[in-house]
Amino acid sequence: MNLRRVAVLLYKELRGPKNFIFIMAVVVPVALTLVISLLFGTFLSERPRLGIVDRGRSDLPARAAALESIQARTLDDDRALRAEVARGALDMGLVLPADFDARVAAGEPTELTVFVWGESLLRSRAILGTALLTLIRELAGRQPPVEVVTTLVGEAQSLPWEQRLLPFVVLMSLMLGGLMVPATSLVEEKQHHTLRAVTTTAATLGEVLAAKGLLGVVLSTFMAAVTLFLNRALGAQPALLVGTLAMGATLAAGVGLLLGVLVRDINSLFATIKSLGIFLYAPALVYMFPEIPAWIGRLFPTYYLIQPVIDIVQHGAGPAEVLPDLLILAGLIAALLAVVGLAGRRAMQRAG
Amino acid sequence: MNPSVLLVLLRKDLRLFFANRFFALVTGLALAAYVGMYYLLPAAVDETLEIGWVNPGLPARFADELEGEGVILHSYADAAALRAAVAAGEVPAGVAFPPGLMAALAAGARPTVEIFLAGDVPEELRQVYPLMVEEWVSLAVGRPIQIEAAEQVLGVDRTGQPVPPRDRMLPLFAVFVLFIETLGLASLIAAEVAGGTLRALLVTPLRVEGLFVSKAVLGVGLAFTQSTLLMALTGGLRHGAPQILTALLFGSLLVTGVAFLLASASKDLMSVMSWGVLAMLLLSIPALNVLLPGLVSGWVRALPSYPLVEAVHQVVNYQYGWSQIGGLLLALAGYAAAFLALGVVVLRRRFQ
Numbered sequence: 077m078n079l080r081r082v083a084v085l086l087y088k089e090l091r092g093p094k095n096f097i098f099i100m101a102v103v104v105p106v107a108l109t110l111v112i113s114l115l116f117g118t119f120l121s122e123r124p125r126l127g128i129v130d131r132g133r134s135d136l137p138a139r140a141a142a143l144e145s146i147q148a149r150t151l152d153d154d155r156a157l158r159a160e161v162a163r164g165a166l167d168m169g170l171v172l173p174a175d176f177d178a179r180v181a182a183g184e185p186t187e188l189t190v191f192v193w194g195e196s197l198l199r200s201r202a203i204l205g206t207a208l209l210t211l212i213r214e215l216a217g218r219q220p221p222v223e224v225v226t227t228l229v230g231e232a233q234s235l236p237w238e239q240r241l242l243p244f245v246v247l248m249s250l251m252l253g254g255l256m257v258p259a260t261s262l263v264e265e266k267q268h269h270t271l272r273a274v275t276t277t278a279a280t281l282g283e284v285l286a287a288k289g290l291l292g293v294v295l296s297t298f299m300a301a302v303t304l305f306l307n308r309a310l311g312a313q314p315a316l317l318v319g320t321l322a323m324g325a326t327l328a329a330g331v332g333l334l335l336g337v338l339v340r341d342i343n344s345l346f347a348t349i350k351s352l353g354i355f356l357y358a359p360a361l362v363y364m365f366p367e368i369p370a371w372i373g374r375l376f377p378t379y380y381l382i383q384p385v386i387d388i389v390q391h392g393a394g395p396a397e398v399l400p401d402l403l404i405l406a407g408l409i410a411a412l413l414a415v416v417g418l419a420g421r422r423a424m425q426r427a428g
Numbered sequence: 429m430n431p432s433v434l435l436v437l438l439r440k441d442l443r444l445f446f447a448n449r450f451f452a453l454v455t456g457l458a459l460a461a462y463v464g465m466y467y468l469l470p471a472a473v474d475e476t477l478e479i480g481w482v483n484p485g486l487p488a489r490f491a492d493e494l495e496g497e498g499v500i501l502h503s504y505a506d507a508a509a510l511r512a513a514v515a516a517g518e519v520p521a522g523v524a525f526p527p528g529l530m531a532a533l534a535a536g537a538r539p540t541v542e543i544f545l546a547g548d549v550p551e552e553l554r555q556v557y558p559l560m561v562e563e564w565v566s567l568a569v570g571r572p573i574q575i576e577a578a579e580q581v582l583g584v585d586r587t588g589q590p591v592p593p594r595d596r597m598l599p600l601f602a603v604f605v606l607f608i609e610t611l612g613l614a615s616l617i618a619a620e621v622a623g624g625t626l627r628a629l630l631v632t633p634l635r636v637e638g639l640f641v642s643k644a645v646l647g648v649g650l651a652f653t654q655s656t657l658l659m660a661l662t663g664g665l666r667h668g669a670p671q672i673l674t675a676l677l678f679g680s681l682l683v684t685g686v687a688f689l690l691a692s693a694s695k696d697l698m699s700v701m702s703w704g705v706l707a708m709l710l711l712s713i714p715a716l717n718v719l720l721p722g723l724v725s726g727w728v729r730a731l732p733s734y735p736l737v738e739a740v741h742q743v744v745n746y747q748y749g750w751s752q753i754g755g756l757l758l759a760l761a762g763y764a765a766a767f768l769a770l771g772v773v774v775l776r777r778r779f780q
Contacts, residue, residue, distance in 0.1 A: 096698050096699070096701055096705075097698075099702070100705075122550055122553060123553075125722075143555065144551070144554075144555045145553060145554075145555040145556040145559070158582065160722070161582050161583075162583055163721065163722055164721025164722040165721070166722070180573070180574075180575075183574060184574065185574040185576060186574060186575055186576070187575075187576045187577075187578060188575055188577045189580075190577045190578065190579045190580070191579075191582055192580070193581075193582055193583055193721075194581050194582060194583035194584045194585040194587075195583060195584065195590060195721065197473065197475035197590055198475045198476065198497065198498025198587065198588065199475045199476060199477050199498045200475075201497070201498065202477060202497045202498045202499060202560075203477075203553075205497070206556065206559050207556075207559055209563050209566075209573060209575075210559045210562060210563060212573050212575060213562075213563075213566065213573060216573065218566075219538075220562035220565070220566065221533055221538065221565045221566055221569055222529075222533075222538060222539055222540065222541045222561065222562060222565045223538055223539070223540040223541070224540075224541050224542075224543060224561050224562065225541070225542050225543065226543045226544075226554065226557065226558060227511075227542065227543070227544050227545070228544075228545050228546075228547050229511055229514050229515045229544050229545070229546065229547070236550070236551075260698070264698070342450075342697050342698060343697055344450070346450040346697070346701075347450040347452075347453045347454075350450070350453060350454060351453065
């Protein structure tokens with residue numbers, strides 16, 4: 077294998093026209109990260125949403141915004157508040173009269189206008205009602221009648237959905253760039269007969285495969301790192317992380333090259349990838365639902381690609397901790413590349 | 429147009445459609461996956477807060493009042509039993525009031541209340557329990573706040589009957605199912621345009637109108653059959669079947685128009701996918717707004733899939749009739765006619 081020719085072919089891949097999958101490999105991880113943080117930061121959060129219109133200068137909106145158990149924001153007028161509640165953007169809307177704080181402090185009866193979204197859950201209404209009463213009691217200068225001490229018990233841990241979904245997003249970044257890009261590029265070249273044209277020059281099929289595989293490895297390693305950066309999950313061992321991502325990307329690129337060599341047309345390729353989907357993404361499902369026994373994830377090869385990454389970024393693991401999984405991953409990569417080489421040679425022999 | 433010619437064309441197109449391995453696989457797989465996902469999702473929403481408590485003397489009516497507000501109380505003999513129950517996951521939270529609570533409060537003391545929280549209670553909810561306990565005790569000792577709330581419920585009041593997530597997902601599934609057929613039809617037409625077979629057909633006695641009618645019948649037939657099957661298998665036709673079927677029929681016409689537009693802008697599966705994914709994302713936004721109310725604002729109403737999604741949602745989840753969704757169906761019919769006409773004009777220009 078001539079490294080200079082591989083570099084020339086890789087340069088051609090980078091400079092040449094980009095297909096839809098290449099664009100997807102760049103856009104999807106970023107878009108997915110943004111969507112997940114938007115959804116789980118606000119819309120899928122269990123915190124009920126409160127809107128407040130303050131006709132005076134009450135302290136209540138600032139106090140409500142400081143509470144962690146609810147999401148509170150202020151609006152300019154009753155009409156906007158009403159519209160936001162009616163469309164379900166808020167569970168409850170509250171209109172505070174001009175002299176609200178003074179009346180509460182004086183213990184005078186005070187009337188509040190409250191809009192409630194009809195589909196708001198009972199639990200959300202209860203939480204908001206409690207939070208509001210507590211805040212009003214504080215405004216009135218009344219001390220709670222009891223002292224409350226909270227203790228966490230049991231071994232269960234709260235795992236936010238952003239964290240549960242991170243393995244899926246990272247896996248998708250690695251698969252789109254590492255698997256899909258080399259596979260579609262190879263199949264498209266086969267369909268357009270440009271692969272044969274290239275291999276009639278001095279370049280060998282092995283060099284073409286190496287260039288396409290390298291493109292997938294570089295792209296998916298970069299996009300997986302970008303995804304982790306956007307999720308503020310780079311961990312404390314950047315070199316180990318990048319090395320692990322590159323190994324994962326190599327495994328993905330190996331699968332992509334194998335599919336690219338074996339599959340004849342783009343329709344069959346998409347059908348095959350679709351069928352393989354559950355097999356490739358199964359470990360991510362295990363992370364999403366902690367009720368599924370963790371050992372099930374170990375049955376899938378992509379587990380050894382994603383587990384070390386998650387260990388590094390979420391559990392602060394070092395080289396010693398991730399070494400066993402990385403050794404298995406290295407074994408899988410070696411076996412896969414041997415199969416790709418074999419399949420490539422057979423394809424060349426068939427082509428004549 | 430001669431019905432026998434139409435039948436021949438339909439048979440040919442159906443054969444070609446299912447000869448494409450990707451769409452043949454996806455057609456069956458997607459339907460099975462959506463139906464499976466529907467049944468895997470919870471059939472009901474748990475809108476209550478379950479709390480264990482050790483009650484040394486709060487009035488019995490208290491528990492009844494709280495249950496009306498979505499709080500379910502489970503009694504335990506003492507703090508140790510309560511702590512064990514929380515640790516074992518019987519209840520997510522426990523409140524242990526100290527013995528002699530009421531007497532201590534009457535004497536002006538500020539007793540301590542213990543709260544036990546399971547470790548998997550989300551962080552944002554942990555603050556709620558102390559606030560609730562403080563409010564309960566304030567009410568029990570007769571220190572109410574002088575607030576009169578004028579409450580207005582906006583939108584459909586679903587108190588005690590929230591729409592389960594799986595029923596909120598149905599419009600999204602329907603859009604996806606309709607659209608996957610669109611991609612298949614667009615790919616089929618694009619391949620025929622690129623291969624010149626459409627033009628070749630016009631050498632026969634077949635007229636252009638006949639060609640479009642056959643493609644439209646194929647597109648509408650595939651999309652309508654799939655979406656109807658989805659709704660039937662998920663129980664979506666239990667209420668208002670005529671309204672749902674009308675909405676799906678207009679929706680099928682709409683996506684067939686979109687398929688013509690996609691086909692006119694594409695030359696192969698890859699370009700159909702690239703344009704198609706963009707169109708699919710846009711058309712899915714109204715369904716996401718049903719799933720996560722308040723996600724997007726008023727502009728979502730301008731999207732052609734909005735009346736389809738809203739009609740399906742309102743009939744399935746609110747049991748609305750013709751009078752309530754008539755306007756939506758009219759708008760949908762208008763969009764369908766416009767897109768179909770536009771699709772025919774643009775596609776005709778492309779291949780003639």
